[in-house]
Structure formats: C-alpha cells, structure tokens
Amino acid sequence: MGFFKRLKLYFTTQNTGKDFEHEKPENWVFGIFYFNSKDYRFILPKRNQMMGWTFNFAHPISYIVLALILLVVILSSLNT
Numbered sequence: 001m002g003f004f005k006r007l008k009l010y011f012t013t014q015n016t017g018k019d020f021e022h023e024k025p026e027n028w029v030f031g032i033f034y035f036n037s038k039d040y041r042f043i044l045p046k047r048n049q050m051m052g053w054t055f056n057f058a059h060p061i062s063y064i065v066l067a068l069i070l071l072v073v074i075l076s077s078l079n080t
Helices: 005-013 060-078
Strands: 041-046 053-054
Touching: 005 060
Parallel strands: none
Antiparallel strands: 041 053
C-alpha cells in the first residue's frame, strides 16, 4: 500500500464507518475547535466537511504542526 493511500486512510474514517465521536457537540469547544483525547487523529474534517479540515487540539502533534506553520509564516515575512 502506498504512502498517500495510508495517509488518506489515517485521515478519514471511511474504513471504520460512522464517526460518532466527531458528531458529539461536547467534543467541539465553542462549536469550532475539536477537542477529543479519545480520537487518535490529529487532523480531521470540520463539522461541515465542505469547509475543510481542522486540528484535534487534544492531540499534542496538532500544536507542533501549528507552531511550524506559524514559524514558516513569521520567517517568510521577515525575509521580505
């Protein structure tokens, strides 16, 4: 199985059926921030899947990825 196919399976829940944890309102802080320590994914679709993806803020890798994105933005703005 290829790398991208494994990555897609990691990010989606098609292989496990319906994602009931994702639909629970108590897992969404202020309705926009997903926070669920029982969910193994660090990035997942938003409540309205047409709106893109969001981070699982209960997963520590989310903060690392967010910090790296901010670092790239800050460093690129300093170079201009």
